Amino acid sequence: MTLYMNLAELLGTRIEQGLYRPGDRLPSVRALSQEHGVSLSTVQQAYRQLEDDGLVEPRPKSGYFVPQARQRPALPMVSRAAQRPVEVSQWDQVLELISTPPGGELVQLGRGIPDIGAPTLKPLLRSLSRLSRRQGIRELSYGSVLGDPGLREQVSRLVLDSGCQIPPEDIVITTGCHEALSTAIRAVCEPGDIVAVDSPSFHGVMQALKGFGMKALELPTDPVSGISLEALELALEQWPIKAIQLTPSCNNPLGYIMPEANKRALLTLAQRYDVAIIEDDIYGELAYKYPRPRTIKSFDEDGRVLLCSSFSKTLAPGLRIGWIAPGRYLQRVLHMKYMSTGMSAQLPQLALAEFIAGGHYEPHLRRMRSQYARGRELMTDWVSQYFPPGTRASQPQGGFMLWVELEAGFDSQRLNRQLLPHKVQIAPGSIFSAAGKYRNCLRMNFATPQAAGIEQAVRRVGESIAELQAEQG
Amino acid sequence: MTLYMNLAELLGTRIEQGLYRPGDRLPSVRALSQEHGVSLSTVQQAYRQLEDDGLVEPRPKSGYFVPQARQRPALPMVSRAAQRPVEVSQWDQVLELISTPPGGELVQLGRGIPDIGAPTLKPLLRSLSRLSRRQGIRELSYGSVLGDPGLREQVSRLVLDSGCQIPPEDIVITTGCHEALSTAIRAVCEPGDIVAVDSPSFHGVMQALKGFGMKALELPTDPVSGISLEALELALEQWPIKAIQLTPSCNNPLGYIMPEANKRALLTLAQRYDVAIIEDDIYGELAYKYPRPRTIKSFDEDGRVLLCSSFSKTLAPGLRIGWIAPGRYLQRVLHMKYMSTGMSAQLPQLALAEFIAGGHYEPHLRRMRSQYARGRELMTDWVSQYFPPGTRASQPQGGFMLWVELEAGFDSQRLNRQLLPHKVQIAPGSIFSAAGKYRNCLRMNFATPQAAGIEQAVRRVGESIAELQAEQG
Ligand SMILES: Cc1ncc(COP(=O)(O)O)c(C=O)c1O
Ligand SMILES: Cc1ncc(COP(=O)(O)O)c(C=O)c1O
Numbered sequence: 020m021t022l023y024m025n026l027a028e029l030l031g032t033r034i035e036q037g038l039y040r041p042g043d044r045l046p047s048v049r050a051l052s053q054e055h056g057v058s059l060s061t062v063q064q065a066y067r068q069l070e071d072d073g074l075v076e077p078r079p080k081s082g083y084f085v086p087q088a089r090q091r092p093a094l095p096m097v098s099r100a101a102q103r104p105v106e107v108s109q110w111d112q113v114l115e116l117i118s119t120p121p122g123g124e125l126v127q128l129g130r131g132i133p134d135i136g137a138p139t140l141k142p143l144l145r146s147l148s149r150l151s152r153r154q155g156i157r158e159l160s161y162g163s164v165l166g167d168p169g170l171r172e173q174v175s176r177l178v179l180d181s182g183c184q185i186p187p188e189d190i191v192i193t194t195g196c197h198e199a200l201s202t203a204i205r206a207v208c209e210p211g212d213i214v215a216v217d218s219p220s221f222h223g224v225m226q227a228l229k230g231f232g233m234k235a236l237e238l239p240t241d242p243v244s245g246i247s248l249e250a251l252e253l254a255l256e257q258w259p260i261k262a263i264q265l266t267p268s269c270n271n272p273l274g275y276i277m278p279e280a281n282k283r284a285l286l287t288l289a290q291r292y293d294v295a296i297i298e299d300d301i302y303g304e305l306a307y308k309y310p311r312p313r314t315i316k317s318f319d320e321d322g323r324v325l326l327c328s329s330f331s332k333t334l335a336p337g338l339r340i341g342w343i344a345p346g347r348y349l350q351r352v353l354h355m356k357y358m359s360t361g362m363s364a365q366l367p368q369l370a371l372a373e374f375i376a377g378g379h380y381e382p383h384l385r386r387m388r389s390q391y392a393r394g395r396e397l398m399t400d401w402v403s404q405y406f407p408p409g410t411r412a413s414q415p416q417g418g419f420m421l422w423v424e425l426e427a428g429f430d431s432q433r434l435n436r437q438l439l440p441h442k443v444q445i446a447p448g449s450i451f452s453a454a455g456k457y458r459n460c461l462r463m464n465f466a467t468p469q470a471a472g473i474e475q476a477v478r479r480v481g482e483s484i485a486e487l488q489a490e491q492g
Numbered sequence: 493m494t495l496y497m498n499l500a501e502l503l504g505t506r507i508e509q510g511l512y513r514p515g516d517r518l519p520s521v522r523a524l525s526q527e528h529g530v531s532l533s534t535v536q537q538a539y540r541q542l543e544d545d546g547l548v549e550p551r552p553k554s555g556y557f558v559p560q561a562r563q564r565p566a567l568p569m570v571s572r573a574a575q576r577p578v579e580v581s582q583w584d585q586v587l588e589l590i591s592t593p594p595g596g597e598l599v600q601l602g603r604g605i606p607d608i609g610a611p612t613l614k615p616l617l618r619s620l621s622r623l624s625r626r627q628g629i630r631e632l633s634y635g636s637v638l639g640d641p642g643l644r645e646q647v648s649r650l651v652l653d654s655g656c657q658i659p660p661e662d663i664v665i666t667t668g669c670h671e672a673l674s675t676a677i678r679a680v681c682e683p684g685d686i687v688a689v690d691s692p693s694f695h696g697v698m699q700a701l702k703g704f705g706m707k708a709l710e711l712p713t714d715p716v717s718g719i720s721l722e723a724l725e726l727a728l729e730q731w732p733i734k735a736i737q738l739t740p741s742c743n744n745p746l747g748y749i750m751p752e753a754n755k756r757a758l759l760t761l762a763q764r765y766d767v768a769i770i771e772d773d774i775y776g777e778l779a780y781k782y783p784r785p786r787t788i789k790s791f792d793e794d795g796r797v798l799l800c801s802s803f804s805k806t807l808a809p810g811l812r813i814g815w816i817a818p819g820r821y822l823q824r825v826l827h828m829k830y831m832s833t834g835m836s837a838q839l840p841q842l843a844l845a846e847f848i849a850g851g852h853y854e855p856h857l858r859r860m861r862s863q864y865a866r867g868r869e870l871m872t873d874w875v876s877q878y879f880p881p882g883t884r885a886s887q888p889q890g891g892f893m894l895w896v897e898l899e900a901g902f903d904s905q906r907l908n909r910q911l912l913p914h915k916v917q918i919a920p921g922s923i924f925s926a927a928g929k930y931r932n933c934l935r936m937n938f939a940t941p942q943a944a945g946i947e948q949a950v951r952r953v954g955e956s957i958a959e960l961q962a963e964q965g
Pocket of ligand 1: 196266339
């Protein structure tokens, strides 16, 4: 970390700890420069960073202030307990969401697409462009089924930040996190097996369970601390569960970061009942706070955690580059990977390896993290402002998705149909549940909140909700 | 087709029909120019084409001659009949073949890699390079789960050549033919099901059957006409077969093209017993003769054929762009595709669509077809020359692979170990069989026969075979 980032973090922590209160004036640039023995411009940079993160507010000629406390919607309720393992449904709705390519007239608030317009992506595109012209064996031929060795080395370096020591030879490159997850599931489960999942949960996993003929056991999940360990223990006692699949860091769709103690406790449970853990960390590097949270994998001692991720949320989904660190299941995962796609596209792997090795990844992440932190504030404000009173919303700690809960009985699939003529699309809550729960919920994307028409689209969603609620009386 | 190509084809047919015999002098350039009313340079071009294809031989100052009949090795024997459906093995050997990335010191005669150095690929690389710099939504974001609409349109146009009328909305882009095949298998079969296959057969399919817990029923296959229809009928009568999976056009590894009548008859059988056909056409466009053979799919009336292919053999495998036309199984294939990779990499799809739409694909195919036809002649000569007497070899009608059969009891896995210090690798025959048959066979690649060290490598293979045979006594 550079000097200004250190300082920004220190001030940020003080604000969050309540040392400065909403409305307080913060120390002047000069005072901080003297206190910390850094240059004026370093302090200014730190303040700009905090401003970007929505933690301070400049007032012309008077300095920096702690913003007035925002009125935040209440948190969503803890999801209801699962009764039993179920077969997954909801494919039709998922298909609707994913068969429209982006870029048309539709404002797709529903999809999990990051901002791909950042200038910090440019070096990646330059590498891609340069490598494309080479017509070399590495670029155009079959590579190893494990993936490009250079990229695996970079991933091995990156995971150190989440507390993991994983040598390159234990990492397999995949075609997106989708392939990481589906090979992981196939590597540890058979058709008919039961998989415990956090709930709500990523629809890709739900659909993979469906496709492989497995059953999902949805566990109650707290919008702040994640999957309920009590419920999990009970379930492990009661059912022959084969694996636990979850997204504990910057969860999709809820945005929470499971506390480290809970991660450790979950691992202990998995050891006690001898089940595998499929950990999805796709949003983990987009935690707003530095350093990023540790993975469950980082505590794993007997190789039972299959860590899955991709660069789809941190860089660009169109690259389709993901990876899996499958622990003791490496051999089975390799077989599944071979049969599913043989190997992944070479050029994006080579370009990505260059990009990371060239030191371009961290600056990009920094930029995106603060942009998304800002996006969360804006989106939350809009929901407060434009959605009916009583609306609940998540308080994501990373990523770029907001989960919104409306009154019981509300139908977000109907909402989507209502929004269609207005060219707005949200993700209906029901696709995040195996059993089609969360019909009264929806997920919205705030990756590019300042792009044209986003605020208007969110407002439109709020109005359509009000209309539907009025109809229902 | 241009004038000279027409003329070359006409002369080629005459030679093949025996109108001119080995050793015969062919009509002079002037005579042909008068006979066909074309320019002298057109005739010269036609002769050069025939020379490239190994059909004529120039002799300085005397004109063109039909080459002396080559001494060809005898064809491999018809593969033995299957006794019963078996679980697939041989993963270790496949893994060995596919985990070494190409481009090192090893001469990989064993892998299915086309020549990726052709200048006719340049426009594709230019497109890739240009599109890479765009940082657009189409390039970097999630596309539709079906794949890029532009590319699907081009594929729809290309399949006309094989007699198929398939609208773009019935085509799904995949991550290589691997993904096309594995989604196809999953779409029509359940674990435990029996799939009838040609034999020897592509190891990727064998391994997919293994991974999905299905059984392979290997059918006797003729090295000239393909899968035995009599054996297939018997098997359909005897076993609850769910699907037939085969590569009928320019088969891997045998290189035959199944006669059109057999293709029709196979479809009729499939209809009668109501089973699906998974047709792999990955090498179909590389048939040496124009026009390319028709697919079984082209006769399909009730959507029971799932046609799978990719651009891995015709262009470059590193792109990982394949496709499937799943007929009546479209919805199930879409679900399988979504769970396996979500969607395929965007940039190669867009570049490929441009390349085909720009008219660059056909000239490339033409060039590769005649290069590979030439490669076949060279490789066959080398096998005649350097391999022990009694060696049998396929006579491929397309593609760039030669299948070699040695005396019963020979062990091509041992051969590979023997070759290791010489930095040469062949594909052992056993990976092309679910039950590990064909240990006495091997497959070699002749995509780049004139590249440095290839002839020497083949010679080395021959010598090692002789050494092993001598040891065995
Ligand atoms: C939690 C989670 N896991 C996995 C994925 C799939 O990622 P990829 O696009 O890399 O396949 C997503 C994307 O939507 C996701 O939100
Ligand atoms: C007959 C056959 N089908 C499919 C494949 C796999 O092709 P792809 O590299 O496009 O996945 C191959 C490649 O080895 C093959 O020979």
